[in-house]
Amino acid sequence: MADFDLSAYLGVFLDEVDEQLQILDSEILVLEQHPEKIETIQNIFRAAHTLKGSSASMGFEQMKEFTHYLENVFDQVRNQKLAVTPKLVNVIFESIDFIQVLKDGILNGNLDEINIQPYVDKLNEFHPQEMNDEEIQNAKPSKDQIITELDDYTKNVVISGLAFGHNALEVSIKLSNEALMKNVRALLIHNNLKEAGEIVAAFPSIDEMEKSEGFEGEMIFILLTMQTKQEILEMINQISDIKHVNINQITEENMNLHQKELAVPIQKTQLEQVLEEKPVGNQKAKINPTVRVDVDKLEHLMNLVGELVIDQTRLVDVRGRLADRDTRQEDDMETLDEVTNHLSRVITELQEGMMKTRMLPIEQLFNRFPRMVRDTTQKANKEIDFVMTGKETELDRTLIEEISDPIIHLLRNSIDHGIEPADERERLGKSRKGKIELRAAHEENHIVISIRDDGKGIDPDKIKQTAINKGTISEEEAAKLDDKEAMFLIFKSGISTAEKITDISGRGVGMDIVRAHIEKLNGLIDIDSTIGAGTTFTIKLPLTLAIISSLLVKFGQKTFAIPLVNVLEIIRLNKEDIQTIKEKEVGLVRGRVLPLVRMKEKLGLDPSEEAAEEKKREFVIVVGIADKRIGIIADKTIGNQEIVIKSLGPYIGSPPYIAGATIMGDGSVALILDVSSVVREQGTQDTETATDNKRKELEDERQFVTFKLDTEEYGIDIQRAKDIVSVPAMTKVVNAPKDLLGIINLRGKMLPVIDLRRKFNLQEQSQTKKSRIIVVENNQHDVGFLVDEVTQVLKTTNSLIEQPPSGSQYNHSNLIKGISKLEDRVVIILEFNEILQSINLQDLPAELVSQP
């Protein structure tokens, strides 16, 4: 083969090694449970074989040699010469770990220094009679009975080749079913073989292989070569995605033996038959072709998207200011309006798309755990069932790496401290086997990972006692803590739930570090535990770290961004609700005490004249990290915004309470508040069900997009309105239902547009500059509604919305959800579900409603 730079393939190779090790890890776990599963054994064998093949082709001799021994052991298992015993499984796991060591050796360039002998010896205990490659080859089922019918011409060529001392080989190859571009691979094999010798015949013919359709990936070559069977085999194994190779030596004797079955050029070999009968594992669903991208390049693109986000906010900002200043140039304003709206949409999608390229299924991480749980369980001498769900949940690759340690720690904690020994469980009337569930799921803009065990739970009293003994808290303080608060003490350094320290998770370090780690990722951790029934740890993380949603606030003149994931609620406190305890301000919120921080003073920001001005009410932003809650007093809240996190750089370093900076719409720099450091310093526990309250509050406060139709003003839930666009050219639809105005092309998708005037039996009116289409999300297909004018985003609370008097003139066919009375006007809140239903979209032409 031509000389080429192998280092270019090193990355690919290492990825492949990882992948195969992953397969080995998980499949061997399966094997341990079901030693008889043939497809598992096949998978394992194939993984080991692939490892051997690829390390050989990369020229990593040690690895090749070692995996060769491993493969031998699997081969014996496969041929049922070796039983699957726990001892065997342990040695195999050790071997897999050792391959990892070899891989690291390759990375560090000290592969040659690693001695494989001790591990080879261990494997050889299961395999006393050492075989060399040649013997293995001979031991294989094929007895060199050729399977192809050769025509006279070919026979003659082969005979003359044999006379010249060539090897005549019948090489039959089957590509794996999932292999992409089978024909290319076939040609690759063909080319490689051509370099090794002369191809006398090929089945199917080369022409047929070249055609992509109909070629199933099975092929036979008749080859005359000076190389040995083994050399050819290794050469072919360098090509990936080969399921099976069989090489038969052609001799003058066996050449003629083949008389039957003229019509079938390819007959399946024994092994292939086995493979066919037992389809390989559970065939995965169709996988989209992927491209590997350099992380740096991706990072660069990500940064560019970040710039775009900033530009977009700037544009919106300018638009807003222009709108205030000058209403005369309405046309221009509208164009700007449209452009900024469209740009926002495109950027949001681009940003999401970019982010998704960085998203990986958490499977990558989860796959490491079964093995770890098994080992830990064994060490702890317990019996545990480990279940994982939500492997397909995707999150940012940087997060996947970062979250690994905390999860491992929590899992170990569950195994070691949570689950009771089997005997004790039995005594308690539980099943002998404990159960640990690891679950990942998306929840809105977060990922939630929970680790649940059905063990003994956390005893708050015990924790309190430990904390008192260690001097973490005083007895007085302990007495004040409720159960949940006590539980959170395990996040304090040095406090462990274990009665005795083991080498698995003991020594009292850990949980505090777990929490610190999660906080670093802008996440939250929560514990839920019932004595005797089990414990659940829940971690909540943002989907990505690069761009976050934040709440913009003002401390004095300065704008600060607070990561939204930390914001639990925003409340306004009356002066009388703010009290001073031990020279510290606290707020009374729903009967509970919330420590308050005047961030402006804390940061030493200009105590300007306006600060002296007494305020009747204060904005309080309740933030939380893990178990702690505090209220940050801000002078003003500005609103939510997506921000791009920028580091302040090494020259400035990390000033207190500041996590970084971001660029605002006007080009100015705003600082990002480091909530965790503020909370850590000031927070006390308040584990009151803050999320419930938040939910209640959210339910209470409602936002509506309001629009005008004729003289009335209507509102639609802001969640339902996906987009607001000005009216583009519209295509009329023949035979359309009466409400359907036409269809428009919205970013490549067809959007049916309903005329609400018609719907409400209002007089038709020609469109004006103010006419807009509100795009409403509706199951699979969005629908647009033409309205006369979009007026505002209305914030109101449920209490301000009245039920429409039944039978009133407004309430035709339940279209109205309620009426919001504002100071000088009335907004009718529409029930869009009813409206959508009444339109009966089924009547629309099929191509409209079946959007991709």
Added chain:
Amino acid sequence: MAVASDIGKVQFVVFSVNQQLYSLSIEEVVEILRVPAITSIPGINEMIEGVINLRGSIIPVVSIHKRFELPISERNKKNRIVIVQGKNENIGLMVDEVRMVTKFEEENVEPPPGLKVDEDIFTGFAKLNEQVIGILHLEKVLYEHS
């Protein structure tokens, strides 16, 4: 940083701070900006005025006045930020006025007197049109301060 032997070959950016003239070799200077909005950051070294947004990057700005413990003058239109290359990042220097970009004649450049100056933040002094211009040792200005 300008090495003595290079003097005479490279150009220098000359700027004033509190009537004094200072210079940096043009190779150390990335660009010169009008003063944009500066966001101060609480709790950092006082000589750092704050940060600015330079086309999407956050750049710290060091006040030369504060660095040299000079009285702070009123801001005016001539004020500039000289962006220089720090270690692994660009850093802005806030100066009163950028006067010129020029070359110094080698014979007009003298090494620092050594005794008088408390900190050796100068690599030398250049004489130009009857004026003395201090050639700054950028690294020491930025990174070695009390």
